[in-house]
Amino acid sequence: MTNQQITQVVAYYRQSTGAQEKSGLGIKAQIEYVEASARSQGWEIVAAYTETVSGTVAPLDRPECKKALAHGLPILVAKVDRISRDVEHIAGLMKRATIKIATMPHADNFQIHLFAALAQQEREFIAGRTKDALAALKKKAAKGDAEAIQSVQNRTEVLERGRTDANRAKATAAIQDRVTSWVKAVRPHITECLHDKGRTLQQVADCLNDKKIATARGGEWSPMQVSRVMKTLGLAFA
Numbered sequence: 001m002t003n004q005q006i007t008q009v010v011a012y013y014r015q016s017t018g019a020q021e022k023s024g025l026g027i028k029a030q031i032e033y034v035e036a037s038a039r040s041q042g043w044e045i046v047a048a049y050t051e052t053v054s055g056t057v058a059p060l061d062r063p064e065c066k067k068a069l070a071h072g073l074p075i076l077v078a079k080v081d082r083i084s085r086d087v088e089h090i091a092g093l094m095k096r097a098t099i100k101i102a103t104m105p106h107a108d109n110f111q112i113h114l115f116a117a118l119a120q121q122e123r124e125f126i127a128g129r130t131k132d133a134l135a136a137l138k139k140k141a142a143k144g145d146a147e148a149i150q151s152v153q154n155r156t157e158v159l160e161r162g163r164t165d166a167n168r169a170k171a172t173a174a175i176q177d178r179v180t181s182w183v184k185a186v187r188p189h190i191t192e193c194l195h196d197k198g199r200t201l202q203q204v205a206d207c208l209n210d211k212k213i214a215t216a217r218g219g220e221w222s223p224m225q226v227s228r229v230m231k232t233l234g235l236a237f238a
Helices: 019-023 025-041 063-069 087-094 109-142 146-162 165-196 201-210 223-233
Strands: 008-015 044-052 075-077 099-101
Touching (some): 025 044, 025 075, 044 063, 087 109, 087 165, 165 201, 165 223, 201 223
Parallel strands (some): 008 044, 075 099
16 A cells, blocks of 8 residues: 555554653644644544553554554554554554554555564663663672662662552563464474474474574573473474
């Protein structure tokens, strides 16, 4: 579907819980992006849906997003992360609808998917650097550095304020969704290895490593990891 073929779109706005919800600035900015894009591209916004929900919740599990999809029209959002910050979520949604991004209106689904994948990779790099920096800070604190000790305490207090039961439940659900998606994705590769030459757990692990299929943590397979995933998938040696 090209921009020229699109005449009607459905706007979808999402804000996270917390400050964005209280200020309303998150939605206001999104509306400005979306309406400006629609005007410049000649699209008619026939409906709009707004909800306050964490980006860790899959789009297909959000009530307002499902209403937007029910129109069967392209979904227009302000930025990619308003759909989700999870590449798997975005890929799943693209199987159901055409997604248009106000800040890059000419991008097709493939380009959006690629952009989301690169953005997720960058977030993972940042998370890694943050983890390394925190480890160094804790090491200094352990040696009695007063400034480092205070920094660690401040960070702990901030994290504790955000660890409500609701946030923990959402985080747990998001992790479970990612694990389930990964297990489904790796199934055909394990099945192929079993069919080709896998007679032992080690042989299956070697096959997966030869195919450059990474584990959930991005490392190489071991017989124990193969055993756990096979049990989860209900697979067995012939």
